[in-house]
Amino acid sequence: MDNFFKLKQNNTTIRTELIAGMTTFLTMVYIVVVNPAILSAAGVPFEQVFMATVIAAVVGTLYMGIFANYPIAIAPGMGLNAYFASVVATQGLSYQVVFGAVFLAGILFILLSLTKLRETLIGAIPPSLKFGITSGIGLFIAFIGLKMSGIVVSNEANLVGFGDLHQPMTLLALAGLFITLILFVRRIKGALFLGMIATGLIAFFTGQLEFTQAPLSMPPMPVFFDMDIAGVFTNGLYTVVFAFLLVTIFDTTGTMIGVAEQAGFMKNGNLPRAKSALLADATATTVGSMFGTSPSTAYIESTSGVAAGGRTGLTSIVVAVLFALSIFFTPIIGAIANLPAITAPILIIVGCFMMEGLARIDWKTFDEAFPAFAIILTMPLTSSIATGISIGFITYPLLKFVSGKGREVHWILYMFGVIFLLQMIFFPAH
Numbered sequence: 141m142d143n144f145f146k147l148k149q150n151n152t153t154i155r156t157e158l159i160a161g162m163t164t165f166l167t168m169v170y171i172v173v174v175n176p177a178i179l180s181a182a183g184v185p186f187e188q189v190f191m192a193t194v195i196a197a198v199v200g201t202l203y204m205g206i207f208a209n210y211p212i213a214i215a216p217g218m219g220l221n222a223y224f225a226s227v228v229a230t231q232g233l234s235y236q237v238v239f240g241a242v243f244l245a246g247i248l249f250i251l252l253s254l255t256k257l258r259e260t261l262i263g264a265i266p267p268s269l270k271f272g273i274t275s276g277i278g279l280f281i282a283f284i285g286l287k288m289s290g291i292v293v294s295n296e297a298n299l300v301g302f303g304d305l306h307q308p309m310t311l312l313a314l315a316g317l318f319i320t321l322i323l324f325v326r327r328i329k330g331a332l333f334l335g336m337i338a339t340g341l342i343a344f345f346t347g348q349l350e351f352t353q354a355p356l357s358m359p360p361m362p363v364f365f366d367m368d369i370a371g372v373f374t375n376g377l378y379t380v381v382f383a384f385l386l387v388t389i390f391d392t393t394g395t396m397i398g399v400a401e402q403a404g405f406m407k408n409g410n411l412p413r414a415k416s417a418l419l420a421d422a423t424a425t426t427v428g429s430m431f432g433t434s435p436s437t438a439y440i441e442s443t444s445g446v447a448a449g450g451r452t453g454l455t456s457i458v459v460a461v462l463f464a465l466s467i468f469f470t471p472i473i474g475a476i477a478n479l480p481a482i483t484a485p486i487l488i489i490v491g492c493f494m495m496e497g498l499a500r501i502d503w504k505t506f507d508e509a510f511p512a513f514a515i516i517l518t519m520p521l522t523s524s525i526a527t528g529i530s531i532g533f534i535t536y537p538l539l540k541f542v543s544g545k546g547r548e549v550h551w552i553l554y555m556f557g558v559i560f561l562l563q564m565i566f567f568p569a570h
Contacts, residue, residue, distance in 0.1 A: 141154065141454070145157075145209060145452040145453055145454045146209065146452060147452060147454070150451040150452050151451065152449060152450070152451040152452060154454070156329075156448075156449040156450070156451075157211075157449075157450055157451075157452060157454040157455045157458065158454075158458055159329075159330040159333050159448055159449065160211060160445040160446070160448040160449050160450025160451075160455040160458070161211075161445060161450065161454070161455045161456070161457070161458020161459045161461075161462065162333055162458065162462065163330075163332045163333045163336075163444050163445050163447075163448040163450075163486070164211070164213050164439075164441060164442055164444055164445030164448075164450065164455065164459050165213075165458070165459045165462040165463065166333070166336055166476070166482075166483060166486075167336075167441040167444040167445075167483045167486050167487065168213060168215060168439050168441035168442075168459075169462075169463075169466065169476065170480075170483065171193060171197070171215050171216060171218070171439075172190060172193050172194060172197075172463075172466055172470075173478065174218070174221075175189060175190075175193045175215075175216050175218075175221050175433060175434070176189035176190045176193060178221045178222060178224075178225055179221055179224065179225060179235070179432075179433065179434065181225055182224065182225040182228040182229065182235050182238075183228065183234070183235050184235045184432055185363075185432075187360035188360075188362070188363045188366070188431070188432045189432055189433055190360065190467075190470070191359065191360055191361070191362040191363075191431065191432075191467070192216075192362065192363075192428055192431035192432040192433035193215065193216050193428075193433050194463050194464065194466060194467055195362060195427065195428065195431050196214070196215060196216055196424045196425070196427055196428030196431070196433055196436045197213070197214060197215035197216070197424070197436070197459075197460070197463045198460045198463050198464050199214075199423060199424050199427045199428075200214025200215065200420045200421055200423060200424025200425075200427075200428075200436050201213045201214045201215070201420070201424075201456045201457075201459050201460040201463065202456070202457065202460045203416075203419065203420040203423055203424070204416075204417060204420040204438075204453065204456045205453030205454065205455070205456030205457040205459075205460065206453060206457070207413075207416040207419070207420070208413045208416035208417035208420060208453065209413065209452055209453035210399075210400070210403075210405065210413070210417055210452075210453060210456065211399075211403065211442060211445050211446055211450035211451060211452060211453065211454075211455030211456055212395075212396060212399050212400075212417065212420075212438050212439070212442045212456060213438070213439045213441065213442045213445070213456060213459045213460075214420050214421050214424045214436050214437065214438055214439065215424075215436055215437075215439055215463075216428055216433045216434050216435065216436050216437075217388070217391060217434070217435060217436060217437035217439075219387075219391070219523070219524055219525075219526070220384070220387060220388065220391070220434045220435045220437065221433075221434040223383070223384075223387070223434075224238055224242070224434040224435075227241075227380055231375075233371070233375060233377075234368065234371070236366055236367050236368040236371070237367075237368045237371035237372060237375060237377070238377075238380070239366065239367035239368070239429050239432060240367045240368045240369040240370070240371055240372040240377075241372050241377050241380045241381045241384060242367075242384055242425065242428075242429040242434060242435055243367055243369060243426060243429040243430065244369065244372060244381050245381045245382075245384035245385040245388065245425065245435065246422060246425035246426030246427075246428075246429055246435070247426060248381070248385050249385060249388060249389065249421075249422035249425055249426070250419065250422040250423065250426060252385075252389070252422075253415065253418045253419045253422045254415070254419070258389065258393060258414070258415075258418045259410075259411075259414045259415055259418070260552060261393060261552055261556075262393065262396075262397065262409075262410060262411050262414055263409055263410045264550035264552045264553055265397070265409075265553075266508070266536065266549075267409065267500065267501075268501050268502065268508040268509070268511065268512045268536075269511060269512060269515065269532050269533075269536055270397050270401060270406070270409070270497070271401070271497030271498065271500050271501050271512060272497075272501065272511065272512030272513070272514075272515035272516055272532060273394045273397050273398055273515055273525075273528070273529060273532070274397065274398040274401045274402065274494050274497045275494060275495050275497050275498050275512075275515075275516050276515045276516040276517075276518070276519035276520070276525070276528045277394065277395065277398040277440050277443075277494060277519065277525060278398075278443075278490070278491040278492070278493070278494025278495050279491060279495075279516060279519060279520045280440070280491075280519040280520045280523070280525065280528075281440050281441070281443070281487045281490060281491050281494075282487060282488045282490075282491025282492070282520075283491075283520040283523075284484075284487055284523075285483075285484040285485065285486070285487030285488040285491065286484070286488060287300075288313075288480035288481075288483070288484040288487070289303075289309065289310055289312075289313030289314075289480055289481050289484035289485070290303040290304070290307050290309050290310040290313065291303045291310055291313060291314065291484075308346070308348055309348070309479075309480070309481050310481075312339065312342060312343055312346070312348060312479075312481040313339075313480070313481035313484045313485060315339065315342060316335060316336070316338065316339030316342070316481060316482065316484070316485040317484075317485035317488060317489070319335050319338045319339065319485075320332060320334075320335025320336075320338075320339075320485050320486070320489060321489065323335055324489070329449075330448060331448075332444055332447060332448045332486050332489070332490075333448060335485060335486065336482050336483065336485075336486060339481060339482045339485065340476070340479075340482050343479055343481065343482065348479060348481070349475060349476070349479055349482075350475065351471060351472060351475055352471075352475075353471035354471065355469060355471055355472050356468055356469065356471075357468065357469075357470055357471060358468075359467035359468060359470075362431050363431065363432055364430060364431060365430050366431075366432050367429065367430070379566075382563075383563070384435055386526075386559070386563055387435075387526045388421070388425060388435045388436075388437055390525075390526050390529045390530070391437045391525050391526045391529075392418070392421045392437045392438045393418075393529075394525050394526070394528075394529045395437065395438040395439065395440050395442075395525060396411065396417060396418070396438050397411070398440065398443065398494065399438065399440070399442045399443055399446060401497060402443055402446050402447075402493060402494055402496075403446045403450075403451060420438075421436050421437055421438055424436035425437075440525070441487070443490045443493070443494060444486045444487070444490045445459070447489070447490050447493050498516075506539070507536075507539035507540055507543050507545065510535060510539060511531075511532045511535040511536035511539065512532070514528075514531045514532060514535050515528045515529065515531060515532040516528075518531045527564075529560075530560040530563070530564055533553060533556050533557050533560050534557045534560055534561050534564075536549070536553060536557075537549045537553045537554050537557045538557065
């Protein structure tokens with residue numbers, strides 16, 4: 141096992157990788173409940189989406205672990221599922237037709253991943269944008285954690301405001317946050333995972349975590365190839381296919397850069413074994429569409445496993461195995477996933493870890509600083525990694541060009557800057 145995953149070379153152990161895998165799984169397991177809830181509102185049967193979600197997560201994460209040897213988990217993406225539901229609702233289409241669009245986007249995704257385009261893209265992104273993406277994702281997931289727990293709530297005057305400390309959920313999240321922080325500063329191994337266990341125990345004994353059903357249940361049967369590919373062409377859904385493709389490419393690429401930067405995988409601005417890593421989400425998207433779910437992407441929650449010490453594909457294998465086992469424990473998973481206070485503290489703390497790259501941005505050079513700032517600002521405020529990346533890709537080449545440094549910018553940034561501008565104007569995906 142050490143030879144296959146290169147544990148010693150990556151300064152990790154089997155125990156550390158197991159804890160990291162469990163940590164990542166527990167911070168992202170909500171998707172097996174949330175994704176079916178969103179897509180069932182668009183008419184897709186809940187049980188079909190549940191099984192498709194698990195299948196896509198297992199396929200993509202196993203591929204990542206075995207072929208790329210990275211601790212990055214893959215699953216159907218948040219935001220992409222909401223876009224799927226909105227296409228069904230606003231265009232009056234059947235979900236089978238939209239699954240056809242996802243399938244075609246997945247095939248194109250695989251073909252692009254087999255070329256040098258995505259790999260070239262990672263190498264072409266300048267350091268300031270990479271650090272901006274990482275930090276922006278950090279703020280974004282911290283903001284998700286704050287909202288999930290009720291520490292931050294909607295406010296008409298300022299958009300957001302401080303939550304109500306009399307709410308049991310908010311108090312539980314704060315208790316979990318401080319317990320986990322204490323474990324961290326005391327340098328306790330597996331602090332994130334132990335913090336979640338402690339929070340879950342408090343929730344159980346205070347009556348906030350209840351198990352009303354038997355813990356084990358038989359999984360539902362998966363549904364295969366419930367899609368209408370011909371309908372994509374008869375309805376002219378080319379922009380929908382392109383939107384799925386574009387958002388998934390940049391959502392995943394941005395997330396992979398963020399996780400890879402945090403874990404120290406980036407070498408001279410490039411990601412080793414990039415092609416294998418980038419094929420994982422493309423494969424998961426295609427397979428997922430065949431069983432009935434929206435596009436898959438690398439998960440920002442993978443940063444929690446990296447923070448817990450995960451450095452190899454063994455972490456991903458653990459995540460995939462736990463996802464596969466989850467089909468038998470749906471009552472327990474549903475109960476945990478429906479209590480955000482257990483995972484919210486982890487997202488907040490990991491958000492802090494991801495701010496490290498801010499110190500490496502050249503803030504005194506404005507045409508380097510502002511695009512990074514724009515990414516960091518827009519990701520949490522728009523709740524979209526892809527939108528933040530779009531803003532960065534538009535502003536960076538523009539500012540470099542007008543400041544007389546246009547030749548420093550890789551041609552691919554100009555190309556995608558124009559594509560993003562057109563996409564945001566004519567067919568925004570969010």
